[in-house]
Amino acid sequence: MDLIARLGTLLQLAVALDVSETQAIDVTAAFSENTSLHLRLLTLHDPSAEYREVEALQKDFRKIWGLQLKIHEPSFSTN
Numbered sequence: 019m020d021l022i023a024r025l026g027t028l029l030q031l032a033v034a035l036d037v038s039e040t041q042a043i044d045v046t047a048a049f050s051e052n053t054s055l056h057l058r059l060l061t062l063h064d065p066s067a068e069y070r071e072v073e074a075l076q077k078d079f080r081k082i083w084g085l086q087l088k089i090h091e092p093s094f095s096t097n
Contacts, residue, residue, distance in 0.1 A: 027075070027082045034071035043068050043091075050085060059091040 035043050042065045047058035059065075072087060080086055 023082050027079050030075055031072070031079065031087075034075050035068055037071045038067040053085060054088045055079075055083065055085040056088045056090060059089060061091050065091075 035045065040063065042061060042063050044060040044062065045057055046060050047056075049056050069089070072089065076087055
């Protein structure tokens, strides 16, 4: 059951990162460090909807994985 819950939260995270269905975000790196899962992102345009969804997922993710999601993004890309 634990594995199913973990896979489910990863799926929820993937959905949250493209909730607007516009591919606003590219994940360029993901790594865990201490009690955090760091996601390095490249934003292609306004990621507000995606950030709201990731924030809403934080509590469940922390409960199931024991890790806090940390988002890192330099700025919007003009490419």
